[in-house]
Amino acid sequence: MTEATRHTPGAPCWVSLMVHSLDATQAFYAELFGWEFAPGPQQLGPYVRALLDGKEVAGIGRLPADRHLGVAWTPYLATDDADATVEKIRSYGGTVGVGPLDAGDDGRLAIVTDPAGAVFGIWQRAAHSGTAVYGTHGTPVWEELLTTETASVSKFYQAVFGYELAPVVSADFDCVTLHLDGRSVAALRGVGHALPRDRGAHWMTYFEVEDTDEAARVVADLGGHVLQPPRDDAGGRLATVADPEGAVFTIVRTAGH
The missing domain is CATH 3.10.180.10 (2,3-Dihydroxybiphenyl 1,2-Dioxygenase, domain 1)
Structure with a gap:
């Protein structure tokens, strides 16, 4: 996928994972994919960005201790207007779990569910445009x-x-x-x-x-x-x-x- 395609509204542009043990999860993916980690925006609690050669690949955050949610990779689809997309999602039978909310200066996001119950995110880019490297091991x-x-x-x-x-x-x-x-x-x-x-x-x-x-x-x-x-x-x-x-x-x- 090219740089241009990635930011076309509807294109997958980012993946993130919320887990119970952030340290153990980082160690697993560092060994498997060669990822290194840098701090990400803390609006969603402890959160790191996975990097390959200094370029952002994915995000991993820590679930609140009281949240008994399934641990799953969540894709984000690009949008030019998170609020308008959320309204469309609602009007066509989806539900909105989180947001839309600002992730610092990086962009605006929401976590939503399609009518069949599948969870995905939407991402309106600002300073952070999403996954920055494709096609190599760990991307x-x-x-x-x-x-x-x-x-x-x-x-x-x-x-x-x-x-x-x-x-x-x-x-x-x-x-x-x-x-x-x-x-x-x-x-x-x-x-x-x-x-x-x-x-x-x-x-x-x-x-x-x-x-x-x-x-x-x-x-x-x-x-x-x-x-x-x-x-x-x-x-x-x-x-x-x-x-x-x-x-x-x-x-x-x-x-x-």
């Missing part, structure tokens, strides 16, 4: 929504963000790719009863790795879990894993790398 490379069926929820995302919808025509699976300016930026996948009951509809973040099999071994060695072992598909070699606190993500060596 977010793709976002995919796992939901029961795509027909109704795709209409929500199209109405809010203006995506062009590109259904994958197949009798075997239900998949819609979201396009902006002719480029694919994310996908919606309907998995029916295969949706995990304990999670429901959710966004899955894919991180690029140099070697999927080696990265999966590192995940297990560091106390994480390999949920779906390394396998090949059209997009590359991928594995679905979870960090020690249970945040699920996919590691992939993209085809052609």
Whole structure:
């Protein structure tokens, strides 16, 4: 994804994770992805930015002790007007959990839920424009929504963000790719009863790795879990894993790398 595409309204522009143990989580991702960390805005409590070669990649914050929320990677979609986007989300059947609120001088954000219950963020950039490096080991490379069926929820995302919808025509699976300016930026996948009951509809973040099999071994060695072992598909070699606190993500060596 190019610099220009990343800030097109609707394009994934940032990922963040809220956890119980900030120190242990930093140690896990530092070992797995080579991330270094710098303090981020403290409006949401203790919060750090993950860096690769000094460039921002992702955010990790600490959950308040009294909040029993699921630990999950959350993608943020770019917007030019967080308040207007929040109103659209409400009017098309989504809900707003947090915000819109200012993150210091960095930008304005909200945490929202689509009509199927999947959580995502929206980000109106100011000083902080989002993920600044792509395509190398440890960078977010793709976002995919796992939901029961795509027909109704795709209409929500199209109405809010203006995506062009590109259904994958197949009798075997239900998949819609979201396009902006002719480029694919994310996908919606309907998995029916295969949706995990304990999670429901959710966004899955894919991180690029140099070697999927080696990265999966590192995940297990560091106390994480390999949920779906390394396998090949059209997009590359991928594995679905979870960090020690249970945040699920996919590691992939993209085809052609």
